[in-house]
Amino acid sequence: MIVALAGGFGGAKMALGLYRVLSPGQLTVIVNTADDLTWYGLRVCPDLDTVMYTLAGLVNPKNGWGVRKESFHALGMLGHYGEPTWFQIGDKDLGVHLLRSKLLADGYTLTQATQELCRRLGINATVLPMCDEPVETKITTPEGVLSLQEYFVQREGRVKALSLRYDRIGNASLSEEVVRALHSASRIVVCPSNPLLSVGPILSVPGLRGILHSLACPIIAVSPIVGGKAIRGPLARMLVDLGYGATQVTIARQYADLVDGLIIDHQDAQEAPLVEALGVATLVTSTIMKGPASWEALARRALKFTPAVLPFQ
């Protein structure tokens, strides 16, 4: 069993690469839910949806989120009624939120609802929310405390992040399914998702770090930074805002106590010694995922990379 920890865009593509090269049923993806929100009474789980849509072949390939060939007529009607429309929920996407919300209202946990949705989409992998309790990433900015969607979608990440926190993470708990998946893992892959906004919340669910420390299997991270930039999203800007550099050393520092190896892009080969000085072995390869061949190639490397045990210098 391979366990991936993933957020949205990059995480979903990495998960898809793993899904394509592994046998059916061999992959479990533990997904960030700290971006989740309630939208007009419906439970919306952006990262879970992106992972599900990606594994099911439904994802909009251009955006990397939402459903392909999407329309926005319900949202347009809300706009006609004078409601804000910056949060782009498509019509097909709405179908999923309606069904998830109904399952939750019927007493399903988010874990159970997600498994039911995946089953109906014919996904032969296990997709698990990091926890069933609501957790909310909040970003303090000069404009006030924002939700992730307000920061990232409404303001397009253009406002300075002063600090961030995961609200209610103290109330979160590991589900049985997450615990079981981690204990049965032969390898754990931290996908190239945002370490602050996506992987950070997962690692902050009380008890999760402890389990990772206790496991004997290799834990490999794939860096989301290439050449000082994030492939997508506000990561690089946010790292700088928060006083980190957008470098492999920063990524390695985020994960140094947990991972055995970090996969970084050729463009950052010169940083490998600095990363290794933190006790994290490196594999230098192409980490840019464009098209199925590259997803699969990166997945194979993440599955085969056997990091040497390095001393922390």
Add this chain to the structure above:
Amino acid sequence: MIVALAGGFGGAKMALGLYRVLSPGQLTVIVNTADDLTWYGLRVCPDLDTVMYTLAGLVNPKNGWGVRKESFHALGMLGHYGEPTWFQIGDKDLGVHLLRSKLLADGYTLTQATQELCRRLGINATVLPMCDEPVETKITTPEGVLSLQEYFVQREGRVKALSLRYDRIGNASLSEEVVRALHSASRIVVCPSNPLLSVGPILSVPGLRGILHSLACPIIAVSPIVGGKAIRGPLARMLVDLGYGATQVTIARQYADLVDGLIIDHQDAQEAPLVEALGVATLVTSTIMKGPASWEALARRALKFTPAVLPFQ
């Protein structure tokens, strides 16, 4: 102030005729809510929506319900997930249900939520649900007890109705807004809606008949039956199933204790004496509404008809 009692299709067209010939703000429409349902957690009010969409010029002119130029992508996605799709909720329509459900969750009564929706649509008439409490029409059939939507939409009214009831009508109460509208009415028009499924529930809200009896203003009904058939919907079939005839006499009997006059179509002129024998004055005219001129003509007749007081024979 003119008050109309209305259901969906025929009621909405009659309301539109009245809206077009009256001054802005002069019309109040009290609408059946016994067809309302909860659909994937959203409150759906088919008759209120039909009236609102019709007055706002948004209605699908072909169906007489739903929004014009509608798409069904959210529903299609639910179908993709294996959910039933016989209840045709369109994407634009969904926008309204999302907003209404949010307003209700925020503590609005259905009356307040409806007024807010109408205000945002620029409707210069008052649209009131018959009550704020949920009431549900149930139809007993050989296939069991069905909701109105199961009977009318899922089975297309093709199953025999054995009896019907308005569940929880005993818990319904007149809103202040309905009471105020009725007391300020200079005329009440019972629209050509289904007397059993649409007007029946309105008249059954405890206290409403008492107020109608106490009012001095004329109460005029427009018959939904023309030549032994209903213009639309399961009315004629249902009347026969339940042992009534699909005749003007049946309609007059439903309303005889309340209305002063009944407007019937030329095709049924020969029934006028039978209706008048029940103490209900008649006006014979064209009641078929096809296009704005006919809506307005019928509205003008309903507003001008001054029925003679007839003895019950």
